[in-house]
Amino acid sequence: MLSKSVFFLTCFLIANGAVGQTGQLEIKTPWARATPGHAENGAAYLTIVSPTSDRLTAVSSPVAKKVELHTMSMEGGS
Numbered sequence: 001m002l003s004k005s006v007f008f009l010t011c012f013l014i015a016n017g018a019v020g021q022t023g024q025l026e027i028k029t030p031w032a033r034a035t036p037g038h039a040e041n042g043a044a045y046l047t048i049v050s051p052t053s054d055r056l057t058a059v060s061s062p063v064a065k066k067v068e069l070h071t072m073s074m075e076g077g078s
Contacts, residue, residue: 025050 030046048056061067 026049028047028049030044032042032044035042056069059067059069
């Protein structure tokens with residue numbers, strides 16, 4: 001349940017940050033796996049596509065003790 005909360009909060013924060021952009025921010029394939037009963041960790045995944053050179057540099061959550069931002073990028077479609 002915590003991972004769903006973190007996921008939706010993350011999407012909200014990303015969308016909120018897009019308000020100041022002149023281009024359209026696109027969020028693709030967001031998903032989060034349900035965490036088992038007493039699991040302390042969860043994860044949410046999504047792809048952010050931005051036509052500008054803006055960067056997401058931080059995330060936060062009022063429900064999680066700790067939130068981490070990990071990135072992965074691809075060049076040339078592979």
